[in-house]
Structures are given as C-alpha cells and as structure tokens.
Amino acid sequence: xxxxxxxMRAHCLxxxxxxxxxxxxxxxxxxxxxLVRYWFEFDLADDAPTxxxxxxxxxxxxxxxxxxxxxAGVTGHNRGDxxxxxxxxxxxxxxxVLHVLRSPPIGLSLAKEIGNPAxxxxxxxxxxxxxxxxx
Numbered sequence: 001x002x003x004x005x006x007x008m009r010a011h012c013l014x015x016x017x018x019x020x021x022x023x024x025x026x027x028x029x030x031x032x033x034x035l036v037r038y039w040f041e042f043d044l045a046d047d048a049p050t051x052x053x054x055x056x057x058x059x060x061x062x063x064x065x066x067x068x069x070x071x072a073g074v075t076g077h078n079r080g081d082x083x084x085x086x087x088x089x090x091x092x093x094x095x096x097v098l099h100v101l102r103s104p105p106i107g108l109s110l111a112k113e114i115g116n117p118a119x120x121x122x123x124x125x126x127x128x129x130x131x132x133x134x135x
Contacts, residue, residue, distance in 0.1 A: 037117050038082045039101040039124075041071045047095065064095055073104070073124035075117050085122055085133060 042064070049060025059066060067090055074082035079100070087094050106117055114124045121128030 034077075035075050035118075035120055036078065036082075037073065037075045037103050037106075037123075038079060039071060039073050039099075039104040040068075040082070040086070040097055041099040042068045042094065043096040043098050044069055064090055064092065067125065068095070071124065072122060073114060073117065074122050075120055077120070081120075085120075089122060089127065 044061075044065050047062040047065035048069075049057055049065065051057070061069070068086070072086055074085055076082035076085055079102075083094060083097075106114070113126065115121065115126045115128040116132075117123045119128050119132035121133040
C-alpha cells in the first residue's frame, strides 16, 4: 500500500510540481529508511552537440550530454545522495534538473537496458552492473 501511495505522489508531481516540493520528498525519505529510486531529467540545451547538415555524428556534445542526455536513474539514501552519485560520475557540477520522479515504476521490458535498481548507484545509464556503490 505504501508503494502505491508513493507512485501516486510521483504521478501527482508530474501533474502539479508545486504541490510536492523537495522538502516533502526529504520528509518521505526520512520516514522511509533504506534506499529510494529516482529518475532525473536535466536541462542540457547548452551541452547538446552541434549538428551540421549532411553530417552524421554518433556521439558528441559534452560529457554531461552523453551521460545524462536520455535521463538518469539512480538509487540512493535520498534525493541529495542520488544527485551526489551522479555528480561524482560526471566529475563536474550537474546541469539544472528539469524533472524528478521518485520511485519510478520499472517494467520487465527494461530489464536488459538498466542496471540493478535495488542497489545503491546509477542504474541508467547502466553503470552499476558490478555491484552497489559503497562509501
């Protein structure tokens, strides 16, 4: 029942972001010890690769764009812990966060595309396949 309520809050967040501010998430994290999954989307407009007509480029842009361009799935102790894990891997300050989803649903169709969301670490892109982050 608790999981269903949290997923409903995540759905409501997408509909009305002001209603569920970050302090509400911190309160939820404090009430629920353990690990929490987050999905982040970032403002990468300044990091996108330049596109020239008639040229195909398979990768490009900044490191932030290549790592975070399709969003990021992270499991950690709280929202701040997840953002720290991303910043550590990026090796630079994170770009502005556009959207955050707490406890995103994960379907079986994604199993081959993501790491282990039960472990602490970055599961999308698939960086935590060797085991959880311990520090």
